[in-house]
Amino acid sequence: MKVYFAAAVSLDRTMLPVYRQIVAEVKKLGHTVINSHVVDPEMPVGDNLSAAALYKRETILIDQADALIADVTKPSWGTAFLMEHALSKDKPVLVLYYKEADRPLPMMIEGHPEVYVAHYTKGNIRTVLRKNLDYFVVMHKRKGKLIVIDGTDGSGKGTQTELLLKYLEDNNKPNKFIDFPRYYTSFHGKMVGRYLSGEFGTLESASPYLSSLFYAMDRLTARDEIVDWLEEGNTIVANRYTTSSMAFQTARIEPDKQEEFLRWLYAMEYKEHKLPKEDIVLFLYVPVEISQKLIEKKDKREYVKGKKKDINEANVAYQQSVLKLYLELAKRYKHWVVIPCVDGNGKLYSVETIHKKIVSTLKERGIL
Incomplete structure (x- = not known):
């Protein structure tokens, strides 16, 4: 992989020995640093070029x-510009920050949603680089697509997932399917089931931070499988x-x-965790009053010990809050698409009508 290295070298070269070590480690990992001149101690400021050149x-x-690696331990406007230029070209950006720095990592970098941040010491540079560059290689090799079908409980995700998989199969498109949470096949998925059955407390008492870990670890243990499928060129359909x-x-x-x-x-x-990012999210919009009726039609499920509803499904007010948040997220992220599942009178569309809308949306977005 060809890597560009950026750092503050024009006015303050006190970190130059560390920068040289970073560049050397990148090369040892089998990558090419296409601008090694930046760590040459003999290079004059600006390499004797005009600003334009x-x-x-x-x-x-x-x-x-x-990919671009930027060490931001020493502040530099030039490095910040180079990072943004790389991001504008859809290049992955790894930001490095020396743990013993005399100032904290800038908040604008730490909070940037598209950069990968890693703190390092002189003793773990290779480990930090390997972890992140290996992931960038995976991203570079990605050939397939990851489609997420999501929605509130009882919105018909399972049905639409099955129809989409059949469509892909009928059209000879290599495909894979994964269903989250994996209640019965994953160690952490089973923990999700125990949480949803109320074993660890009520919806109000269980910490969202802690319960999120069960779901996140369930997905993390499926990551390598998803990565392999994408590298093979599969279209993956994920139910959640x-x-x-x-x-x-x-x-x-709390809202604030x-x-x-x-x-x-x-x-x-x-x-x-470096989960592969989804290419598109199809949010199935069904009003809560209708989805609750659909939940009632479901069979009893083992993961909630034979109950009709888990602690999420049983709380209607909570389902309303979840629906509101889904719609807000769909406005925020360009790759989220709301698929209306009811007409203007609140009547459910047929599963075939919803399926056709999903397929047409995927074609419009260049996924199919």
Whole structure:
């Protein structure tokens, strides 16, 4: 993989020995640093180029790179610009920050949703680089698509998932299916089932931060399988994903603290756990009063010890809050699409009508 390295080198070169170690470790891991000149102690400021020529050279190099690594221990406007340029070109960006720095990591970088942040010491540079660059390689090799079908409880996710998988099969498109939570086949999925049965407390008493870990670990243990499927070029249909926790768990947080929780959840699952990001989220919109009737028609389920409803499904007010949050998330994220499942009179569309809308949406978005 071709890597561009950015750091503060023009005015303050006290970190140059560390930068040189970082570049050397990147090379030892089998990657190419396409701008090794940046850590040359003999390089003059700006490499004796005009501002315009320097800008052109460095942006062209970033365009040619597969990823960018930026050490932001020492502040640099130039490094910040290079990071944003890489992000604008859809290049993955790894931000490194020395643990013994005399100032905290800038909040604008720490809170950036699209950069991967890693704190390092001189003794663990290779470990930090390997973990993140291996993930970037996986992203680079990704050929398939990840479709998430999501919605409130009783919205018909399972039915639409089955119909979409049949469509893919009938059209000779390689496909895979995964269903979260994995109540019966995953160690952590079983813990989710115990939580939903009320074993660890009520909906109000159980911490959303702690209960989110059960769901997150269930997905984490499926990550490598999903990565392999994407590398093989499969279209993966997931019945629920991290997106569900973004609605169901966040809805349990006080409104003024929901944004903080969302950032934490996103950072844990996509940055720390490095789950593959979904290509599209299809949110099945069904009013709660209708979805509750559909839940009543379900068979009793083993994971809630034979009950009709789990602690989420049994709380109608909570389901309303979850639905509201789903709709807010759909407005925030461009890759989320709301699929209306009822007409103007509140009558459910047929499963075939909803399926056709899903297929047409996927075609419009270039997923199929």
